[in-house]
Amino acid sequence: MKQKVSYSSANQIRAPQCASARPVAAFPFAKEEGSPSSESRYLRCPHRLRSSSMMTCAALLIVIGMAVSSAAAVEVQRPRGVPLSKRQFYEENKPFTCLDGSRTIPFDRVNDDYCDCRDGSDEPGTAACPNGSFHCTNAGFRPTFIPSSRINDGICDCCDTTDEYNSGAKCENTCKELGQKEHEVLQKMAEITKEGFLLKQQLIQEAKNRQQEKQSKLTELQNNKKELEEKVEALRTVKETAEQPEKEAKELHLKAWEEQKAIIRAEKDKAKMAEAFLELDDDADGFVAVAELQTHAELDTDADGTVSETEAQGLLGGVDHVDTASFEKVWDNIKDKYVSESQPVEPAPVDTPPEESNKLADNDSEQYPSDDDVQEEEEEDEEEDDYPEEDFDKAPPTVKTPPKKDEDEEAMPPYDDETRVLIDAAQKARDNFEESERALRDVDDQMKNIEKEISFDFGPDSEFSYLYSQCYELTTSEYIYKLCPFNRVSQKPKYGGSETNLGTWGTWAGPEDNKYLLMKYEHGTGCWQGPNRSTTVKLTCGKETTVMSTSEPSRCEYLMEFTTPAVCQEPEAVISSLHGHDEF
Structure with missing residues (x-):
């Protein structure tokens, strides 16, 4: 009957009494039935020992022999801490070569609690090498590696308790329970992925339909654009044709008005001249003489304040007096x-x-009037305010307001009926032309938007196109976060305040094998004495399209988790991950 060796503390034998002895493990590798005991491989003492040391070593050899004889028949197993994938490198009957190829050592130095290899590969089951790693088989759960420093440290790291074989720690094997829980989680994930993948197929089909609709719409707009361009050119010709007679009619009307204004001005000037002649002819003898001009200081030509006889003669054309005809x-x-x-x-x-001025200055220094005097003055002011019209009549205007009659006379008369008809026809042609131009611009804008959307990278099968022009919000205790895919990310205080731009659409930023797992939004509002805000959106599979969480791992750099069916993969990939975890 074969007996399975348990690598427990009973298998760990040390030889502290040997001055240069190396601590060893009694069974670095479980032996096959019938193999030679060769205890000398597990304990090496110097050839020259004192008698006491020799007695100690002999005693240890006896103990080893008893242990070996008690395990005469065992199953073949790999050394402690070695995964099945590396079993072939650890053969008991052959020297062991360090996995980094740095050296070859006798196999009895494997797991002897002494680090021989620089990569720590000779001590997979002990804490001797600081850079070593221990393999947890974790049957029933996921196998894993832990640093060698955690072996026998009193803390249970492996769910199968194999890392605490010699620490005395009371560990329970929880691999089965953990495996069941993980299986349930993975099963639930598989169900979500399955439903999400079905939704993704719908999204892909809808995206194809939208793509076809957009392409048809674009073709329709291109045809409409050609028609509108022809219409615009035709209406441009109509407009220019209608504007020409309008322009000529307006010019004729303006010319006639200018001539009429010139006649009116001449008549006004003539009337003013006649009035001035009468005013200057003080003696009413029918002549305006030099002496009469000298009484009007405003006619001073040399700005000395008076009108000299010479200046007056110069104004009268070099004569002493003029009659009405000469005055003109x-x-x-x-x-x-x-x-x-x-x-x-x-x-x-x-x-x-x-x-x-001095008297006024003296009055300023006098005592202020009493309250009664101030009250009397206020009452007088109120009495004066009761008769505002009288005050306005008494107060002369400081600025002379030109008569409204003159303004009316200067205004251009309305167009005649014939000109009005031409103006209306030209205006109608302009309105039609401008309307057709606006329609053409609208078509151009629609075409640009559709072309931009068609050419946008919405994923391999356009599965993300349904997010375009949509926004999703997440409300926290302080802020309301809004994600508008392919546009921008923003943050707004929950209880009032201005919105902060956390970044505008940049690019897909996922790994090379699937760049559609991360979105990058950049060039947001600048932080105080810091960089511009930016946001990375992590996309995960889900049946719903929603913002799950938001955080700020680094200053002004935000991380947002967003679930969408568009990233769900085929269920087979997830189901396969449920198997293959057990390593026995």
């Missing part, structure tokens, strides 16, 4: 400066004499 010839010399006596003159500012 010299009127151009006078009219620009002449001020009619009937025109009110604004009073010139009066300079306050120095004495009065």
Whole structure:
């Protein structure tokens, strides 16, 4: 009957009494039935020992012999801490070569609690090598590796308890329970993936239908564009044809009005000249003489404040007096400066004499009036306000307002009926032309948007196209996050405040084997004394399309988890991952 060797603390034998002895494991490798005992492989003592040391070694050899004899028949197994995938490198009857090829050592040095290989491969089941690793078989659950430093550290790392074979720690084998839980989780994931994949197929079919619709719409718009371009050119010709007679009619109307205005101005100027002649002819003898001009200081030509006899003669054309007919010839010399006596003159500012200024200064230093005096003055002011019209009548206007009659006279008269018809026809042609131009611009915009959407990378089968022009929100205790795929990501305080741009669409940023697992949004609002905000969106398989979580792993760099059926793979890939975990 064969007996299975259990690599427990009973198998770990050390020889501290040997001065240069190496600590060894009694069974670095389980032996096949009938193999020679060769205890000398497991304990090496110097050839020259003192008698006490020799006695100690002899005693240990006896113990080893008893242990070996008790395990005369065992099953062939791999060394502790070695995975099945590396079993072929650990053969008991052959020297062991370090896995990095650095050296070859006798096999009895494997798992002897002494590090011989630089890569730690000779000590897969002990903590001797700092860079070594221990393989947890974890039958019933997932096999795994742990650092050698965790072997026999009193903490159960392997669910099958194999890492604590000599620490005395009380570990329970939980692999079966963990395997069942993981199986349930993976089974649930498989179900979600299956449903998500079915939804993905629907999304792909819908994307194909939309693609066809977009392509048909684009073709229709291209045909409409050609028709609109022809229509625009035709209406442009109609507009230009209608605008030509309109322009000519308006020019004729304006010319007639300019001529009429010139006649009106001439008549006004003539009337003003006649009025000025009468005003300047003080003695009413029918002549305007030099002496009469000298009474009008505003006619001073050399700005000395008076009109000299020479200046007056110059204004009258070099003569001493002129009659009405001659006055008309010299009127151009006078009219620009002449001020009619009937025109009110604004009073010139009066300079306050120095004495009065001193009196005002003295009054400022007097005692303020009593409250009764102030009240009486306010009552007087109120009485004055009761008669505002009288005050306005008494107060002379400071600025002369031109008569409205003159403004009306300067306004251009309305167009005649014939011109009005031409203007209306031209305006209608302009409206039609502008309307057709707007329609053409709208078609151009629609074509650009459709072409952009058709050419966009929505995945291998356009499965992500349904996210286009959509937005999804996540509300936390402080903020409302909004993800608009292929557009932007934003953050807004939950209880009021301005929105912050966390990045605009950049590119797909997943690994080479599947770049559609990550979205990158960049160039958001800048942080205070920091970089611009950016967001990475991690896509995971799910039946629903929703934002699951948001975090800020680094300053101004956000991470958002987003579930969508569009990333769900075929269920077979997930189901296969449920098997092949057990290693016995």
